[in-house]
Amino acid sequence: MRKKLDKLYRNQSLIYKVFLLAITTFLVVYLFPKGGKFKYDFQKGKVWQEETLYAPFDFAIQKTEEEILREQQEVKDNFIEYFHYDTEIFNSVKLKFDENFPVFFSNLDISNNRLKTLRFYGDQLLDKIYEYGVVEEGVNYNNEKRINLVIDNEERTILFDNITQFNEIKTIINDYLEDKNISQYSNKFYNLFFDVIRPNVSADEELTKRTLEQELSKITTTRGNVEVGKRIVAKGEVVEGEKFEILNSLRKEYQSQLWSDKNYLLIVFGYSVLVALAFLMLMLFLQKFRPAIFENNNKVTFIFFNVFVMILVTTFVVKYNVKFLYVVPLCILPLILKTFFDPRLGFFIHVLTVLLLGFIVPNSFEYVYLQIIAGIVTTQTISELHKRANLFISVGQITTAYIVVYFSFYITYEGSLENMNLLTFGMFILNGLATLSALPLVYIYEKVFGLVSDVSLLELTDTNSRLLKQLSDKAPGTFHHSLQVANIAEAAANEIGANSMLVRVAALYHDIGKMNNPTYFTENQTTSVNPHNDLDPKESAKIIINHVIEGIEMAKKNNLPDRIIDFIRTHHGTSVVYYFYKKEESMNENVNVEDFRYPGPTPFSKETAILMMADAVEAASKSLKNPTFPIIDSFVDKIVGKQMDEGQFLNANITFKEIQIVKKVMKKKLTNIYHLRVEYPE
Known part of the structure; x- marks a missing residue:
């Protein structure tokens, strides 16, 4: 039992990933449309590439949405509204008269x-x-409009002009009295009638609405039938007009018949396999090409969460109003993934997401092509998100790509610009504006998932921040050393394509642990008094080594990102405090080297390896008395060579060639620091 538990514990990361894949597959399949997938793909205006298609069964030709809307509008335009005649009011008026x-x-x-x-x-x-x-x-109505007047449950169709309006009563009285030759009594009749007359006709909105709904419900969604065996489209024919509408009708009928109780489980199984394969490919990609991300369950969860959210939002829009499909800012996905990881991973995941959405959206080929082009533009253009202008420029380029591709599709399908809907281009502009929300999303994701972006790194480079301000005040020598290391490491990272921003920030904070005992580090000693002279070598080494541990604690207390803390933890690797080790060895032959060794771990990335080299070279360069080009050259080779001999870079994905490039950059930087010039002959 214990062995099983141990095995389960060792494989918990893999078990979690399998569970994540399964639950995401289930949720995505649940969002998929409840219908089978039509086996033929066709586009309006394109040639039918399949074999001649005959009707596999009897089915009705579905009317287009435009036809149904037109018929509905005709019913509304010709519909006669209902008014109610209140007999009781009339009787009470007569009684009062x-x-x-x-x-x-x-x-x-x-x-x-x-x-x-x-x-x-x-x-x-x-x-x-x-x-x-x-x-x-005050009732304003077209007098020439016909209405249905309901009097005692009897319906009469009349012109609205036949109903007496208040402003007409005086004229009716005058005309009637003149006709009867009793105009001399007009004032009496005026006073009497205006005292007793009350309106008794009002619009019957409920009956009107109910009757209109009944009339609209009579509109059929079909027009004619296609009998089994009838030829629908022949190979090589252009899909347009009636053929296009019949094919659309066949697809709808096919999907509705396929999605039955009998086939339900089979279709779900098929969808599940297709979706699971897509997510499995994503897992394999991460395992093979991004092992560091694959091992981090938090990052894997972040990736799957973003894919699911994009599918969820797109499904919601398709379900409730497909006209707004292109408002969904799908390019946010590669943009955010590129911000936290790299462009290649962002684009790969974007393509997988678009392929999954092909099961949901109409005109899947057009949609997939359009979104993949937009994804390419996103990964190729957006860089340095911390520079606000870059995001706006890139969003403009993405929007332009959308418009150009859609315009090309439209003229290919329609062959003219007559019926082009300019509202679609407005959708693309809204899409671009929505893509700008990537910036606040990056901030939210940083807080929720504990990730670090270039925007946060840029904020951490501010030397007026509280932690760096304390370092400058308490340990000015260490602060100056950190600035020099940051400059050297950043230049080296740029040369080999590493994350220069990350290396610079890490270099600024890598020695913050020295603030607790600043005078025990030579760069902060302003007098000739060295406190290590009064200490045992072991105690001195312990103080030196503890600056790493104390730096980690200080970084956590000040909420520095884990990626920065990794640099603090690894910038000395498992090296030995050599000076005090040799001093102890001169006094005691049985010295234990482990008492003088940093706890590690060793660097595990290009960036952490660069910082270790830059830190060691910059610190040791202070011991150079009269530096020259040859001295600096051999000095850098010696420091880095010693680290390589100790195996400090075995776990880092940095090549020997890249180490040579880093050394070359460091030699150049040290030369600039010491202001070396070519010695001219006298």
Whole structure:
């Protein structure tokens, strides 16, 4: 049991990667469209390259989205809206008219017969006004527009102009009274009618909406059928017009039939294999070409997380509105991966992600081609992200690449510019603006995943930062030494293609541990008094060695990135404090060399190896009395040669040729530091 647990513990990193691959595959397959994949790939305006295709079964020809939208708009344009006639209001108005008529006409000196006649005319006038009802005041509607008026559940189609409006009541009263030759009573009728009349016609929005939905639902999504065995397209024919629409209909029908309960598990299995293979290729690439990243589970998780997020966002856009597909800033993926790792890895992962998205997006060939070109532009152009202008210039280049490629595709498919939708170019511009969000994303990823970018490294080079300010105040000699090492190491890193920014920052902080006991290091001794004279060689060596351990603790306390702490840990490797070892050896023959050895580990990268060489060469160069070109040349060879003999660079991926280049740069830098010139003959 214990052996199994030990084996499990030793393989926990590999087990985690297998789990990560499996869970990411599951999530991506879950996002894939719930339908089978049509086995033929075709593009509008392109020649059909397959064999002549015959209908494998009966299917309906699907209308295009434009056709459906056009029919829907026709229904809306011809639809007659509904208005409701309230009979109860009309009855209450008549009742109130009967009650108020005697009040308004009782003081007139007329006969009862005349009064009855006026009342009869009033009833007629009221019926005339309310024949189609009175609409609310302020309702603006086209008088020539037809409407459906519902009176007691009976529907009547009339012109809106037939309904009485408030501003028309006075005219109707005048015309009616003149027709009956009783205009002398117009004021009485005005006062009476405007006192009792109330609007009783209003728009019935609920009935209108419900009926409109019913009418729209009657629109069919198909037009005609294709019978089994009918030829759809022959080999060599151009896919356009009716052929293109029939092929689209066949693809939809094929996918809907394929994705059934019977085939569900098989399709999921097929998708899972394809996705898992893509992620497996990514794992193998990391293992073979980026072993340092492969061994770091945090970085592997970061890569898989970014791939999944891009697939998730693209799937969401395709599902809810495919028109905004090109707004998704897919180039953020290679941009961010290039920032934290390298361009080759960023582009490789970008291509894998685009290939997976080919299962989701429409016109997959066009999409894949477009995104791969954009990815190439991204990895080739964006550099030194800490320089803000570079990001804006590169985003402009990416946007231009999108527009040029899309424009080329369009004129290839359509053969003209007549129906080109300029809104698509606006989408590409929005895509470019969205790509600018890479800068804040880099900051967020640094905090969440503990990664380091050039932007953070640039901030750490500020010599006015709190930690470097303390180093300058407490150990000015060490601070000056660190600056010199930074200049030498940066120049060497540039020559062999290493990360010069990382090396420079690491050089500035590699000796911060000396702040605790600055006077025990010769560069900080301003007098002839050496505190080591009063100490045992072992104690002196312990103080010297402890500056590495104390530097690590100080760096962690001040939240320096782990990548910088690695340099502090390795800048002396497993070398020996040779001076005090020899001093102890002169006093004690049975000296243990391990008491004078740095704890290590040895450098494990080009950058850490460069810092070790630059630190040793710069520090030892202070002992040169009268440096000349030959002296510096042999001096550098001796220091670096001793480190190589001790095997300090065995774990670093630096070649012998690169070490020779680094030594050459160091010799040149030391020559400049000591201001050596050619000696002219007298």
